[in-house]
Amino acid sequence: MTAFLTIIVLVFITVAIWQMVKIFDLAQVNKDNSQVANDKDNRINGYLMLGFLAFIYGITIVCFVKWGDLPLMSNAASEHGVKIDNLMIISMILIFIVQTITQFLLHYFAFKYKGEKGRKALFYADNDKLEFIWTIIPTIVLAGLIIYGLFTWTEIMDINEDDDPLVIELYAQQFNWKTRYGGADNTLGKANVRLIDINRANILGLDESDPNAQDDIITTELHLPVGRTVLFKMRSQDVLHSAYMPHFRAQMNCVPGMITQFGFTPTVTTVEMRQTPEMIDKVANINRIRVEKSKKLIKKGEEPLERYEFDYLLLCNKICGKSHYNMQIKIIVETQEEYDAWIKTQKVFKNSLIN
Amino acid sequence: MSEHADSYEGHEHHHKETFVTKYIFSQDHKMIAKQYLITGIIMGVIGVIMSMMMRMQIAWPEEPNVIFEALLGRWAPDGVMDADIYLALVTIHGTIMVFFVLTAGLSGTFSNLLIPLQIGARDMASGFLNMLSYWIFFLSSVIMVFSLFVEAGPAAAGWTIYPPLSALPLAQSGSGMGMTLWLVSMAIFIAASLLASLNYIVTIINLRTKGMSMTRLPLTIWAFFITAIIGVVSFPVLLSAALLLIMDRSFGTSFFLSDIFIQGEVLHYQGGSPVLFEHLFWFLGHPEVYIVILPAMGIVSEVIATNSRKPIFGYRAMIAAILAIAFLSTIVWGHHMFISGMNPFLGSVFTFTTLLIAIPSAIKAFNWITTLWKGNLQLNPAMLFSIGLVSTFLTGGLTGIILGDSALDINVHDTYFVIAHFHLVMGISALYGMFAGIYHWYPKMFGRMLNKNLGYIHFWVTAICAYGVFFPMHFIGMAGLPRRYYTNSNFPLFDDLQDVNVIITIFALFGGVVQLVFLWNFFYSIFYGKKTVQNPWRSTTLEWTAPIKHIHGNWEGKIPHVYRWPYDYSKPGHDEDFVPQNVPLKEGEEELQH
Numbered sequence A: 001m002t003a004f005l006t007i008i009v010l011v012f013i014t015v016a017i018w019q020m021v022k023i024f025d026l027a028q029v030n031k032d033n034s035q036v037a038n039d040k041d042n043r044i045n046g047y048l049m050l051g052f053l054a055f056i057y058g059i060t061i062v063c064f065v066k067w068g069d070l071p072l073m074s075n076a077a078s079e080h081g082v083k084i085d086n087l088m089i090i091s092m093i094l095i096f097i098v099q100t101i102t103q104f105l106l107h108y109f110a111f112k113y114k115g116e117k118g119r120k121a122l123f124y125a126d127n128d129k130l131e132f133i134w135t136i137i138p139t140i141v142l143a144g145l146i147i148y149g150l151f152t153w154t155e156i157m158d159i160n161e162d163d164d165p166l167v168i169e170l171y172a173q174q175f176n177w178k179t180r181y182g183g184a185d186n187t188l189g190k191a192n193v194r195l196i197d198i199n200r201a202n203i204l205g206l207d208e209s210d211p212n213a214q215d216d217i218i219t220t221e222l223h224l225p226v227g228r229t230v231l232f233k234m235r236s237q238d239v240l241h242s243a244y245m246p247h248f249r250a251q252m253n254c255v256p257g258m259i260t261q262f263g264f265t266p267t268v269t270t271v272e273m274r275q276t277p278e279m280i281d282k283v284a285n286i287n288r289i290r291v292e293k294s295k296k297l298i299k300k301g302e303e304p305l306e307r308y309e310f311d312y313l314l315l316c317n318k319i320c321g322k323s324h325y326n327m328q329i330k331i332i333v334e335t336q337e338e339y340d341a342w343i344k345t346q347k348v349f350k351n352s353l354i355n
Numbered sequence B: 001m002s003e004h005a006d007s008y009e010g011h012e013h014h015h016k017e018t019f020v021t022k023y024i025f026s027q028d029h030k031m032i033a034k035q036y037l038i039t040g041i042i043m044g045v046i047g048v049i050m051s052m053m054m055r056m057q058i059a060w061p062e063e064p065n066v067i068f069e070a071l072l073g074r075w076a077p078d079g080v081m082d083a084d085i086y087l088a089l090v091t092i093h094g095t096i097m098v099f100f101v102l103t104a105g106l107s108g109t110f111s112n113l114l115i116p117l118q119i120g121a122r123d124m125a126s127g128f129l130n131m132l133s134y135w136i137f138f139l140s141s142v143i144m145v146f147s148l149f150v151e152a153g154p155a156a157a158g159w160t161i162y163p164p165l166s167a168l169p170l171a172q173s174g175s176g177m178g179m180t181l182w183l184v185s186m187a188i189f190i191a192a193s194l195l196a197s198l199n200y201i202v203t204i205i206n207l208r209t210k211g212m213s214m215t216r217l218p219l220t221i222w223a224f225f226i227t228a229i230i231g232v233v234s235f236p237v238l239l240s241a242a243l244l245l246i247m248d249r250s251f252g253t254s255f256f257l258s259d260i261f262i263q264g265e266v267l268h269y270q271g272g273s274p275v276l277f278e279h280l281f282w283f284l285g286h287p288e289v290y291i292v293i294l295p296a297m298g299i300v301s302e303v304i305a306t307n308s309r310k311p312i313f314g315y316r317a318m319i320a321a322i323l324a325i326a327f328l329s330t331i332v333w334g335h336h337m338f339i340s341g342m343n344p345f346l347g348s349v350f351t352f353t354t355l356l357i358a359i360p361s362a363i364k365a366f367n368w369i370t371t372l373w374k375g376n377l378q379l380n381p382a383m384l385f386s387i388g389l390v391s392t393f394l395t396g397g398l399t400g401i402i403l404g405d406s407a408l409d410i411n412v413h414d415t416y417f418v419i420a421h422f423h424l425v426m427g428i429s430a431l432y433g434m435f436a437g438i439y440h441w442y443p444k445m446f447g448r449m450l451n452k453n454l455g456y457i458h459f460w461v462t463a464i465c466a467y468g469v470f471f472p473m474h475f476i477g478m479a480g481l482p483r484r485y486y487t488n489s490n491f492p493l494f495d496d497l498q499d500v501n502v503i504i505t506i507f508a509l510f511g512g513v514v515q516l517v518f519l520w521n522f523f524y525s526i527f528y529g530k531k532t533v534q535n536p537w538r539s540t541t542l543e544w545t546a547p548i549k550h551i552h553g554n555w556e557g558k559i560p561h562v563y564r565w566p567y568d569y570s571k572p573g574h575d576e577d578f579v580p581q582n583v584p585l586k587e588g589e590e591e592l593q594h
Helices: A002-028 A039-067 A079-112 A128-157 A270-275 A277-299 A336-344 B002-007 B019-024 B029-059 B066-075 B083-119 B127-149 B177-206 B219-251 B274-308 B315-329 B344-356 B358-372 B381-398 B406-412 B416-446 B452-478 B492-528
Strands: A166-173 A176-181 A217-219 A222-225 A230-236 A241-245 A250-254 A260-264 A312-316 A328-334
Touching: A002 B066, A002 B452, A002 B492, A039 A079, A039 B381, A039 B452, A079 A128, A079 A260, A079 B358, A079 B381, A079 B406, A128 B344, A128 B358, A128 B406, A166 A222, A166 A241, A166 A250, A176 A328, A222 A336, A230 A241, A230 A250, A250 A260, A250 B406, A270 A277, A270 A328, A277 B492, A328 A336, B029 B066, B029 B083, B029 B127, B029 B416, B029 B492, B066 B083, B083 B127, B083 B177, B083 B219, B083 B274, B083 B416, B127 B177, B177 B219, B219 B274, B219 B315, B274 B315, B274 B358, B274 B381, B274 B416, B315 B358, B344 B358, B344 B406, B358 B381, B381 B416, B381 B452, B416 B452, B416 B492, B452 B492
Parallel strands: A166 A230, A222 A328
Antiparallel strands: A166 A176, A176 A217, A230 A260, A241 A250, A241 A312, A312 A328
């Protein structure tokens, strides 16, 4: 219904614009009709330029005030996430300064030097010194950013088996995620989609003869012990997917035919994150919105929405087909004890096979 | 070169023209330019309508919509959009806007119109090739539009058509006939684009009039020249990727596929790599954004100088910046692939080259701003769109230093932040460049003027809507909202972003509807617009020395010779505030060599 109303409104606005244009046209008949800007046009548009500058600044302020708490920028839940956030904030401040100044100059000049009959522009074609300055300043600033960025990047991507991480396989398929833990030896057994045998419940194609595979644990949940470095080994069985874990500032594509990897250390448990003041506010706000929506749903005779409680998410972030928009799995970050208790309840691979 | 051009004189005047040779299979560059423009506008209308449908779906995902029902038919049962068709809209919108509107529609129109006229040539080096390139392009447009109507739906794997999604009909309904047609259409499109580019390059190198040295070329021509070179270097790589993908799809090869288990069966593919496809795709895909934006920048340089009544500031630096951008554009493609699984060290290299490209871009922006300084700005609609381009190019370009930084890209990759960035920096900017070009050279194309007041309405509403749509998108992107989601309602986490999405959609609908003002102005003025004078903007370049009426060979009598650079605006010692390029230097007058 809202959509329909919007469309009607748009149609009316179109008609209105059309009419205004016609009136405009008729009013112009006896005037200078050259269709080249005259002093009056220059004056009006010059002032509009100033107005537009105000609009740009306004929309910037509104965005930062309303949505600028950036719930995903200030509360990284992983060790390296804090570094990314710092780099992000530095970049944002820089961008903000440059944006404010250059937009001011552009629009202010457009206003200040709006054309008038009889005025002559300054014949000013070149200035090596000026051009040198605005070549060298961006160069220096960017060099700084590049170096900072590269150090951060190398550090993030450097996690490998030498750091004794918890190795977890993320297995992507249209349209869900499975996980595989290495078991007691923390080593994943060999696997290939060619070995998948649905009848025997070997759904990830593990090599049944590989001793490392015997104690692997295949689940549909993702539990991480807090403070322990995890190294995700990622596989996909069909098309490209991307494992995106925004709260941990982590993302890596899952590519059929190869194993990709990404590692990080979660630092905040799900329970702790739910209790941070920002998250309490955010969740309360979301629930307010959901209650409003539910009222409408109930009126229509449908089920109301469930109450929302915060959970970390892993979501697919590479277009992967029809249900791409709903390919998600909860991530549960918990204490080592809770994690151990959970993993004990899971079946190991050799016991899960159907013979 | 000049002798050849001079001897051409008078040749074509007695040529008999029929309706078909004049309006359809024309070999005249001015007519071909108009054909490109009108085809581009039609494709643009399709692309924009698609984007408006996408926005409505995102803002009101559960609600039936009469527009969907009317336009999508069985893809929107009871007016509720199907998830497959949403992805198809995403895909075709991207393809049409990038290739058919902003490559063919922009570069095709203005390269064809301006290259011969601004360098002082009778026509393109090969009129026949030129005609051929338009009609091949037209064929590819027809195939692309036709693909919207096939049974299983059009291609729906995103405009980047990454395999295996695009390779396997089992993975998605759009990867059947729809994808085949997409690939065929693009292969044909690339052939057209190569023919056109070769023609532009040869013409610019060989057919410049006497006195038109490379450093007296208008910046438009420099931009078209370098754009054509980038196209010739990078488009064949996409062609090869498309051909290999066709092989994988239809002939059982495994260039991009390996180890696939889908819908209960193992496929035979082994040894290929989807990452290889990503490399091949982005080897064109990244230069492509410069193929789109450089002509717009060239147009804007010209329009800003003319309407500021000032020489463009730092002419040689502008050329150097175009060359630097062109060179760097071919070695930055990996920044689209930081998290694709390629070696992280490569990521570092591409971060380095990517951030370097900000330097020539900054030079261009500063030079435009300085050109405005102490000018006598004639705020014609073309000038407004040019200033608008500088504004959106700055806003969109600056966030590039976040996306180009591999460490930061991890978290905003494939979110709405990316959508906001590239729509502002190359989508909206290039569209503004195209509009600036249309408003500025309309008199040259049609002999009539566009209505300026409609132009002002068009610009200001579009400008506000463009910011209203894309500025807030940065913020929902930073909040982690992924792109290409049919609906966000499965993620309570994103419920608080829904009001932003509604606001964005309202701006998008306004912005789309106001383009009707432009369309009306454009088509009405072809027939009823005010007749133009020969040089309405009092410009210095050669196209304005040609008669208003289009004739074969462009100039009656001799081709004008060139004695000065194209930016002698407000030069001291002259009565007028512009000195056309074909006016000889006065005694004692020095030519600027900037």
